[in-house]
Amino acid sequence: MASGSGKSVLFVCLGNICRSPIAEAVFRKIVTDAGVSNQWSIDSAATSDWNVGCSPDSRALKCLKTHSTETPHKARQITKDDFLSYDYILCMDESNLRDLKRKAGQVPDCKAKIELLGSYDPQKKLIIEDPYYGRDEDFETVYQQCVRCCKSFLEKCS
Incomplete structure (x- = not known):
């Protein structure tokens, strides 16, 4: 859950x-x-409960490691509290967006701004495709899209 500050x-x-x-x-x-990690509360979650408690896909971890990045994250499902405590909920595709907006509609006083992460892509690639059934290169594509979008998101929020 997001912190208060x-x-x-x-x-x-x-x-x-x-x-x-x-x-x-x-x-x-x-x-x-950027030296601003103390200003952010950051997490990730799923719309489904399929992988709760699991580590990220080995190909995702391999891709991150290639870029000197690691994560101890364990999968979790989004909760009603997330809609009340996060400023932004950024998702990857239209199906995620529909699911999140439906769930948010069941939460009175939802404060989160729910958007596609790809809406911040300077290259205008709106959807971040699921690489799960793809190849290793598809994880690299996701990584590169996330870098572009996250940099742009941070710039717009600063």
């Missing part, structure tokens, strides 16, 4: 083992490198 962002995808933990790790590295 500073800004907060929750990255969300379907299973919380590929895209959202990559985005979370990328954003953590970006804010750390």
